[in-house]
Amino acid sequence: MKYWLMKTEGSEYSLEDLKRDKRTAWEGVRNFQARNFMQEMREGDLILFYHSSSEVNGVYGIAKVAAIAHSDKTQFDPQSDYFEKRATKEKPVWYCVDIEFAKKFAKPVTLAELKSDPNLEGMRVRERGSRLSVQPVSESHFKRVVALGR
């Protein structure tokens, strides 16, 4: 089993939204590295759910991979912001996984906390200028963040 971190703008789609929807297709990722990481995900993998560009940036809780990567349908929709003219049904360019709500932390583990915890050294999201919206997380880092969220 692997562990991941996924970013979202809290005002766009928050953990509360996921809790309400229970499950959603993580559409709209338009970055190759992020796409490749999603293709590595397996059902049951756990995800730290991170809000960026929010009042309080940080990990708000946990989501779980509910379905492995499949074609992102928004790439075929000319009305969509995520339309991709290079994509065909036979050869899609973009993929997404389905994720489901797992847990909301008692309080978010803020970016400041992530940065100041010596146990979390090496976590990608801590790095200045880190823009990758889907990233792998080590098991020990994952467990540490969950402990901080309790």
Place this chain on the structure above:
DNA sequence: GCCAACGTTGGC
């Protein structure tokens, strides 16, 4: 294949 220009992300 290089790299400048551009658009976007994301912390502050």
Place this chain on the structure above:
DNA sequence: GCCAACGTTGGC
């Protein structure tokens, strides 16, 4: 709202 850092595009 600002701006630094980043990823992608496209001309050469």
